[in-house]
Amino acid sequence: MEPGSGTVVAGVKRKHPDDHGDPQEVKAEKESQEQAPSSRSNLGQTLFRLSMDKFQLGPQSLLRQVLITNTLNYIKEKMNLERTPAPPQEPGLELLLPVTAQSANNFLRELEVILGLRATQDCCEPPDLSWSPASAPDVSSDCRQTPPPLGASVLPSVRVEEPTLGSFESMSDRYLGDLVPDDFFPDIDTSDVERDPWPSPSALAAYGAACSLGQPRAEWHWTELDQILEIIKGS
């Protein structure tokens, strides 16, 4: 599964149920806020929620999980940094966080536990059947010489063409298609088992509304996260 298509193919819709904003309007607002430095804490808050969502619902790719976890940790650092001085001139974070700093810390601690739980699951892997490093023979015994300077590598003797950018043409249109047999079951309704197609850019934009910044306080229920955490723990 391609990393980029995982959640969409799986048909998981994470649009917030309370979100009814006009997609174009919300998109424009989001972009403007993405660029505004003053909204950094808002963005962090939104990304934090989004990352949590992704972490729990995403496909099983270790690379993706690690990148999301690191992003979560970075956001957490940023949030901690912003929260530590607790200046009165920072109402944005307080407005967006319908929780106190203490409860946010609790939540982050809880998050660490979850990340830990997720990570420790990997410790139950079966023993690696490949040879252990200790059992590997000394490869160096055969090659004692130092490597030649890398820059001294000789170009291959094959004569190669120099391309002219922009003069590429199609060789044939026969490669189009997926080169697989025709549908063997043309008469059978497979709509029930077919997966959702990719959303159009406009649909993505509408979907992007869930990521919009500065949502009103009432739209974000931390209890939902608690429920999700409970489900994860229970499973």
Next chain:
Amino acid sequence: MGEDADTRKINHSFLRDHSYVTEADIISTVEFNHTGELLATGDKGGRVVIFQREPESKNEPHSQGEYNVYSTFQSHEPEFDYLKSLEIEEKINKIKWLPQQNAAHSLLSTNDKTIKLWKVTERDKRPEGYNLKDEEGKLKDLSTVTSLQVPVLKPMDLMVEVSPRRIFANGHTYHINSISVNSDCETYMSADDLRINLWHLAITDRSFNIVDIKPANMEDLTEVITASEFHPHHCNLFVYSSSKGSLRLCDMRASALCDKHSKLFEEPEDPSNRSFFSEIISSVSDVKFSHSGRFMLTRDYLTVKVWDLNMETKPIETYQVHDYLRSKLCSLYENDCIFDKFECAWNGSDSVIMTGAYNNFFRMFDRNTKRDVTLEASRESSKPRAILKPRRVCVGGKRRKDDISVDSLDFTKKILHTAWHPAENIIAIAATNNLYIFQDKVNSEMH
């Protein structure tokens, strides 16, 4: 030739006009062999399709260089790991051709867990006139054998046979992201998220673990291996890239377990440019040695970089692939596109590099002239001999005719996998379930 033609006819009849795309049809890897005569594609359905370049035909002058379907086979099937209760997808992650040693061709294909070695052979003759067997292979009644004859080889319709030669299983706990055949032609390596194994091509039941970055406590895991490749000339050297944007060059002569790299290629991050997405967009999705072996090409989310093996501190060249997406990273994170793994490729002389982008666009960068071009792989531009028109993405300001705005880009159409012919300017572009093959018009007319 008759049966070969029939085979192609059958294969072509398999082509269908796609008004929809099924998951299994999506091409997941493209790879030319060492001469460029063959091109293999793998898809999410576990199938491998091999194309062969046709020789020049007097009757059809335009058929020169065209690639036709040579063979199609099912490489991997979906499996289930009962110990971990995990499905193992049949998707072909990578294909690598082995240097040709005899009349047969060999290739390695891998899904998330299992690597397979396939042998591709042609048969156009068959023995006839056995003394003890009839044409169907059954033993003759000895009483009917009255004289002895010498069996002879008779021509027959060309038949392409693909047979599995080796299956390298149980070597990886995590998902295999790369395989690379060593220049010694005897070994290859396979890399997953946390480990790299070295295999002998003839031995399937053991492998050497040459890199292991798995921490003792998985809670401490912050970095994974994203790609790796052997040096094209020095069989002791290989490189692997990481999710933190670094490259580690390892020398297998230093120690059996290459936990300590010989060189670390890393570009220092500008703290002022640090953002929430810095790490994700700096994760290296592909690394390729140049044909000369002097340089390395890496792709991250927004750029391609050329590294000199003699300079670890920063890349010698950085090219922006689609910098206009920098302001869209939040949306791209939300729709998961930010995790897309774009590949990159060198041309035969290492003077031009190519990589994919969104909206079925792909980019080329000329290292000498510093020119760059955006081209589009689309059905409209894929009519035979149609020249690709350069495309331009408009980032605001004055918009020319035919420009496309950033907001109009289709992020579902992405070119992740590309390949460049090893010696000629022929490129293969995988766009979802379509394979496009383009050639440089100027140079093809000169030949």
